[in-house]
Amino acid sequence: MSKMTLGISRSRDVLAWRIFASVFMVFFTFLTLAPLIWLLYSSFKPHPAIIRNVFALPTQLFVENYTKAWRLGNLGLYTINSVVYTASATVITVFLALGAGYGFGKFGYRISGYLYTFFIMGLLVTAHSVLVPLFILETRLSIDDTRFGVILPYVAFGLPFMVYLATSFIRGIPDSLEEVARIDGAGYLKIFWHVIRPISAPVVATMTIFSFVNNWNEFVFVFVLTSKQSLRSLPVGVNAFAGGMSRDYGLLFAALVIATLPMILFYVFFHEQLKRGFAAGAIKE
C-alpha cells in the first residue's frame, strides 16, 4: 500500500463513519477467524471433551489426534501426492504460459489474437463441464488412474489465467530490450530464456504462487479421474477420511488442520503476491 495520506474528510460525520467502519471490520474479521481458531484448539481435545463442551479450551495438548489421524487417514502419502501434483503442475503451467505469453505478446502474428481469445474464453469453462468427456478420453488413452492423467487437466485449467497474466506483462516489456539482443544475434528462444524470463520475474512469482494455491486445493480431477487410494491428493484423502467410519471429531479436526497448515504457512510468506494475482484479474486498464 502506498504511503500517501488520504485523510478522511474533516466534517462532523467522520466519527460516525469511523465507528461504523470499525464495528463492521471487527465483526467481519471475527467471523472469519473464529471458526478457524476454534478448529485449531479443538483439534487438541479428545473427542469426549469436544462433545462435553465445544467452547472450552483444551486442558492438555492431546497430540494423539494428530498421530492417529496421520496414520489412519494415510495423510503422509496424500501430502506427498499433493506436493507432487501441485509442484509439477505449477512449474509446467507457469513455464508453458510464459512461453505462450511471449509468443502472443511480442511476435506480432495475427493468429496470436485468435489464440489468445481462445484461451481467455477458457476462463468461463468450469472443470465440471468437461469432466465426462475428459474421463472417457483418459480411459481410452489409459492415462486415467495415473499421475500424468491428473497433472494434465491441472495444467490445462491453469493455462487460461496464466496465459492472460503472462501476456499482459510481456506486452508491457519495452521492445528495445529484445531488439538489442536480436542485434547481438540471439535467436528467439535464447531471448525468451535470457531476456524475457528474467525480466518477467515479478509476474512469474505471482503466477507461481497463484497457481500453487489453486492446484493444492484442487479436488475434482483426482476425485473423478483416479480410483486408486495411492493416488489421492490431500483434499480427496481428507474428504474420504471425514466421510468414512471416523465419527471422532478430534481426529477429524486434526486431519483438517493438517490439510490446511501448509497453505497457512504459505500464506504467511506470500499473501502479497497472492493478492496481486487475484487483483490482476480485474484491474481496470
Next chain:
Amino acid sequence: MTASREKKIAYGMLVGPSVLIYASIIIFPIVFSLVAGFTEWSGLGVPEFVGLKNYTRMLSDPVFRLGLRNNLLIVAISVFGQIPFGFALAYIIYRRMVRGHDFFETMIFLPITISAIVVAKLWNQIFSPAGLFTQLMRIIRDDPRFVLSVFEDRTFAIVPILFVILWMYTGIYMVIFLANLQRIDPGVIEAAVIDGAREHQILFRVVLPQMVNIVFTTAVFAIAGSLKSFDLIFAMTGGGPAHYTEVIAIYMYLNTFKYYNYGFGSAVSMMIVFLSLGLITAVQSVFRRLEARYV
C-alpha cells in the same frame, strides 16, 4: 527468409505446447459434450442419437429445476452479498477508517487458501447437533434441545451453504476492489476533501462512478465462479438431503458417474456452459445501460 523461418519455428515451440494441451483437455471435450448431449449413451457401446430429448427431460425434471434455483441463489449471494461486502471492506481500508488495516485485510483474505473440502467439513461440524453453532444457539435461546432444522427444509436447506460461500469468498472481492481503489487518482479525492465534501459524497459521487467497470468485472467473476460451486457443496451435503441442496454441477456428476447416463450428463454439462454465457451476457447488457447513464 531464414530469419522468418526461425521466428515461426520459435513461435511454434513457445505457443504450441500450451495450445495443444488446452485444445485437447478443454476444447475437444467441450465439443465432444456438445455432440454427446444429443445422444443416449451409457459410456459403452454405440451412442444413440435422440435429438433434444436430454434437454427437454432435464428442463422438466424437478430436481434439475431445484438445482438451477440453488445455482441462481448462489449467483445472487455472490453478486448481492460478496460484491457489496467486499467493496465495503475495501473502502474502509482504502479510506483508512480503521487502524491496523493490513491486519484486517490479511485475515479476511485468509480463507482463500483453505481447500473447499476443509471448509465444508469444518462448517458441517459447526452446524451439526454437537457443533459450535448449535451449542451457541442453545445458550442464546436458552433451549437445550435446539438443533438446526433448516437442512431438512426443501426451500431453505441451501441457506447455510450460502452463508459459507459468503464466508469463504468475500475476501477475494475485497482484494479486487482494493487494488482498483488504489488506482484512483488521489488528487481527485484530496480535492473533494478540500472542497469540504462529506464522506458519503466522496463515496457516491467520486469513488463509486469510477468503480462501475469493476463491479461489472467482479459480477462476471461471481457468475462464472458460482456455477463452478461443486467442491464445497459436494463435501458438505452431497446435494442432499433429497436433492434439497443440489446444484447443476452435482446433478451432472450424479447422473454421469452414479447412473452412467453419459449422454444426459453431457447435456447437463453443456447447460452449465450455456447458463454461464447467458448470465454473463445479461450482466453485460445491464452494465452497458448503467454505463450509458452514469459514465
